[in-house]
Amino acid sequence: MEPVWLAELNPQQIEAVTAPPGPIVVMAGPGAGKTRVLTYRVAYILTQQWARPWEVLAVTFTNKAAREMHERLVELLGPTRSEGLWVSTFHAFAAHLLRREARHLDLPFNQHFAIADQEDQLRILTSILKNELNVDIKRYYPATIHSAIDRLKRAGVFPEQAPRTSAWDQVIAEAYARYEQALRDSNLLDFNDLLVWAVRVLEDFPHVLDQYQTRYKHILVDEFQDTNYLQYRLVRLLAQSHRRIFVVGDMDQAIYRWRGADYRNLARLEADFPDARVILLEENYRSTQEILDVAMAILAAGSPRYRKRLVARRGHGPKAVLKQVFSEREQAEFVVRMAVALARERGIPLEDIAVMYRTNAQSRLLEEALMRYQLPYRLVGALRFYGRREIKDLVAYLRVVFNPDDRPSLERIVNVPPRGIGPRTWARWVELAQSRGRSPGAALLDLAQDPEPWRKALPPRAFRVLSSLAQRLYRWHLLREELTPRQMLDRIVDEINYRAYLRNMGDEDEQRWENVQELRRLAADFDQAGLAAFLERLALVSDQDTLTQGEGLTLLTMHAAKGLEFRVVFLVGLVEQLLPHYRSMDDPEALAEERRLLYVGITRAKDLLYMLVPQYRVTYAGYEPAEPSRFLHALSPDLVDGDWARIFPERAGEADRGAREPAWKPTFLRRERSGTNGSKPRQRRRFRVGDRVIHPRWGEGVVVEVDHADGDEIIGVQFPDQDDLRYFLADFVQKLD
DNA sequence: AGTCACTGCCTTTTT
DNA sequence: GGCAGTGACT
Numbered sequence: 001m002e003p004v005w006l007a008e009l010n011p012q013q014i015e016a017v018t019a020p021p022g023p024i025v026v027m028a029g030p031g032a033g034k035t036r037v038l039t040y041r042v043a044y045i046l047t048q049q050w051a052r053p054w055e056v057l058a059v060t061f062t063n064k065a066a067r068e069m070h071e072r073l074v075e076l077l078g079p080t081r082s083e084g085l086w087v088s089t090f091h092a093f094a095a096h097l098l099r100r101e102a103r104h105l106d107l108p109f110n111q112h113f114a115i116a117d118q119e120d121q122l123r124i125l126t127s128i129l130k131n132e133l134n135v136d137i138k139r140y141y142p143a144t145i146h147s148a149i150d151r152l153k154r155a156g157v158f159p160e161q162a163p164r165t166s167a168w169d170q171v172i173a174e175a176y177a178r179y180e181q182a183l184r185d186s187n188l189l190d191f192n193d194l195l196v197w198a199v200r201v202l203e204d205f206p207h208v209l210d211q212y213q214t215r216y217k218h219i220l221v222d223e224f225q226d227t228n229y230l231q232y233r234l235v236r237l238l239a240q241s242h243r244r245i246f247v248v249g250d251m252d253q254a255i256y257r258w259r260g261a262d263y264r265n266l267a268r269l270e271a272d273f274p275d276a277r278v279i280l281l282e283e284n285y286r287s288t289q290e291i292l293d294v295a296m297a298i299l300a301a302g303s304p305r306y307r308k309r310l311v312a313r314r315g316h317g318p319k320a321v322l323k324q325v326f327s328e329r330e331q332a333e334f335v336v337r338m339a340v341a342l343a344r345e346r347g348i349p350l351e352d353i354a355v356m357y358r359t360n361a362q363s364r365l366l367e368e369a370l371m372r373y374q375l376p377y378r379l380v381g382a383l384r385f386y387g388r389r390e391i392k393d394l395v396a397y398l399r400v401v402f403n404p405d406d407r408p409s410l411e412r413i414v415n416v417p418p419r420g421i422g423p424r425t426w427a428r429w430v431e432l433a434q435s436r437g438r439s440p441g442a443a444l445l446d447l448a449q450d451p452e453p454w455r456k457a458l459p460p461r462a463f464r465v466l467s468s469l470a471q472r473l474y475r476w477h478l479l480r481e482e483l484t485p486r487q488m489l490d491r492i493v494d495e496i497n498y499r500a501y502l503r504n505m506g507d508e509d510e511q512r513w514e515n516v517q518e519l520r521r522l523a524a525d526f527d528q529a530g531l532a533a534f535l536e537r538l539a540l541v542s543d544q545d546t547l548t549q550g551e552g553l554t555l556l557t558m559h560a561a562k563g564l565e566f567r568v569v570f571l572v573g574l575v576e577q578l579l580p581h582y583r584s585m586d587d588p589e590a591l592a593e594e595r596r597l598l599y600v601g602i603t604r605a606k607d608l609l610y611m612l613v614p615q616y617r618v619t620y621a622g623y624e625p626a627e628p629s630r631f632l633h634a635l636s637p638d639l640v641d642g643d644w645a646r647i648f649p650e651r652a653g654e655a656d657r658g659a660r661e662p663a664w665k666p667t668f669l670r671r672e673r674s675g676t677n678g679s680k681p682r683q684r685r686r687f688r689v690g691d692r693v694i695h696p697r698w699g700e701g702v703v704v705e706v707d708h709a710d711g712d713e714i715i716g717v718q719f720p721d722q723d724d725l726r727y728f729l730a731d732f733v734q735k736l737d
Numbered sequence: 738a739g740t741c742a743c744t745g746c747c748t749t750t751t752t
Numbered sequence: 753g754g755c756a757g758t759g760a761c762t
Contacts, residue, residue: 062752091752118751143748191752259751359749415738422738540752559750581749597750620747620753 003047005076009033009040016279017041021050021218023239023273025266026248029310030295030603031286034248035563038222039069041246042085043076045218054084057216057238061223063089063541065563069222090231091191092540094198098189099532101201101208108184109197112403112532115539116188119392120408122146124186128178133171140171149176153192154230154260185439187405195230202237213241223563224249224269228260236272243273252299252308255559255597257589284310286565288317291609294639295602301634302595320602320609321662322635324643326707327616327623327714328362328573332369335570338610339553340373341666342568350376352567354554356601358579362572363555365618376552380560390502390512391519395538397492398485401476402531404441411440417501420465429466432457441473448474472496485523485534558601569605571598572612575626598631611640613647615707616714616727623714623727687715692736695719695728700736 013033016026017040028034042058045051060066070087102111126142129135152162159177164170202209219239224247239245254263270276289312300306325331335355342348355366370377393416396409415421433443447454448470455463502509526534584590617626628647637644637654641662691703705716713730
């Protein structure tokens with residue numbers, strides 16, 4: 001009995017979806033329907049009654065992908081037949097497993113553990129480096145140490161096994177040991193711990209492994225190319241008895257090596273499951289051939305052996321447009337005006353348009369332009385709702401209430417709002433608690449219940465302020481199972497008078513209060529599930545998953561764009577230093593990954609692709625001239641329309657092979673070209689080479705370069721005490737004489 | 738204990 | 753151009 005929806009698939013997709021249970025690897029390029037195949041595979045498993053919904057474990061890379069797949073499955077199967085089905089991320093699955101097993105097993109944390117996010121991790125480590133190891137954090141960047149520790153952890157190296165041959169290694173090993181201890185003392189797990197301990201539990205406790213193997217009869221993994229070794233081991237453990245494992249992926253879209261993703265997992269899988277059936281999906285249903293041609297050219301230039309051929313089932317469309325713009329400011333302007341034109345003149349809804357960039361910081365200029373034109377937009381990440389101070393404060397309160405041992409959270413709120421517990425008082429308390437074998441938070445709860453043993457150990461004032469905090473925490477703590485997260489939040493906000501605190505802080509207090517209200521709304525979704533579930537969500541659901549509400553065009557990083565598609569894609573800032581990012585330039589593997597990242601960006605586009613190359617980019621020092629991204633050299637003039645010839649003047653000889661004006665021009669460009677003034681007043685040319693100028697920060701200098709675009713004038717100035725030229729918008733300097 | 742002003746730095750991408 | 757960390761002052 002074949003379900004009707006199989007008719008929507010092509011023969012290779014059907015082969016994958018209906019293959020008999022066993023190890024299956026689906027490899028496919030972008031737009032080939034990988035996620036769809038995975039989703040339908042789950043549906044097929046259920047309709048064939050190979051398993052019941054709760055016996056299937058489908059793992060995706062992000063929570064958003066998990067949610068979408070789940071929704072799709074409910075649609076396909078109906079609510080009844082999908083009841084109990086769980087689509088999850090590796091981390092969420094591991095957290096779930098550990099929370100469950102920590103109750104029975106002797107682990108160095110209990111089931112109330114909290115998850116340390118990136119900021120917690122760095123905070124803990126910074127404090128260790130500064131206060132305990134007394135090293136200079138300018139030389140030993142906490143972030144660098146952190147990634148070294150991460151690597152060790154993922155490789156399964158314990159602190160005591162870490163190499164200590166060099167001074168550098170010694171700092172890492174020592175910081176690692178203390179970092180682990182700090183996490184355990186706070187009953188915290190970091191992202192790696194979730195995986196490390198899940199693997200360890202399954203390896204060390206055969207009866208637990210047996211339970212999970214019996215429970216999860218089918219294991220499916222999306223974005224397999226971006227799994228790390230721990231995740232692979234987790235999958236292998238779960239699947240090794242029944243071997244019903246189904247993975248989909250695309251090596252060309254591997255973009256998370258920096259986070260530990262290991263493409264060798266594919267080889268491992270094929271070695272561990274030698275009978276794995278490999279299915280290739282070769283047709284692309286997303287993009288036009290023109291867009292795929294650009295994508296392939298970019299990849300092929302990076303690896304001469306690249307032979308894959310992406311074939312567009314949708315046929316042909318307009319060529320991709322390579323556009324040179326003067327500055328990043330003009331770039332933002334261009335994108336916005338083009339988006340407006342596409343919406344008005346081509347009837348493309350803003351929802352079908354995305355702007356992608358390498359780093360979140362690049363969203364700023366775009367946002368400003370969008371606001372100038374009053375265009376609605378959605379921003380993925382960057383705005384860091386959860387990174388806002390007021391949100392972090394309140395979440396820290398919730399975390400302490402749930403897990404009093406959580407020291408980083410406690411230290412965050414101990415004096416917020418100010419209640420007279422300064423560094424001295426706090427240090428004293430921590431020491432006192434430790435001398436009695438308690439975490440600072442647990443000791444506060446002790447104090448609330450029986451103050452006497454603590455009274456004489458503290459100065460009266462310190463005792464008073466600490467008791468008052470302890471009382472509050474204790475009352476909330478008692479209610480932690482009883483109140484919904486929203487009620488708890490309301491109670492805390494009310495009792496600490498947080499509104500008044502925000503008002504006192506002055507600026508932006510209205511916005512901050514709005515954010516508090518937004519957090520409250522989010523909490524309301526967990527009325528049923530409770531505080532533990534809410535906190536888990538807060539820790540594991542990243543900003544990436546929280547598209548800001550509303551409609552409009554989408555702004556996101558190329559990383560965040562993985563798995564998505566849009567009719568129109570603008571890739572901005574395709575210049576050296578940004579893409580490839582300067583941090584990736586000295587490592588060939590990292591560089592290769594940057595190339596793949598561009599490939600991912602390009603292949604998000606269905607119909608129209610604009611690639612933008614600014615001549616100047618904004619840096620902390622002001623403007624700097626920018627070079628076109630080296631990856632763009634792979635583009636021959638016949639592949640793109642637009643400014644190819646202007647961007648590659650040195651290749652002028654090839655230019656007659658193509659690269660015309662784009663076939664479609666929006667009115668705003670036509671008007672400017674014909675000389676009837678655009679909407680922007682033209683700026684006078686104020687500077688010439690040789691002019692002497694004064695800059696508020698750098699002092700006096702001489703103009704040695706002048707560059708113009710409509711509206712903007714950028715000058716390069718040589719200052720006597722600077723080796724390099726400095727570039728500025730002309731508005732920022734004064735002419736002398 | 739809390740506040741304010743000054744300095745220096747700028748390590749991306751995310752579960 | 754912004755923020756965190758620092759030190760001096762109230």
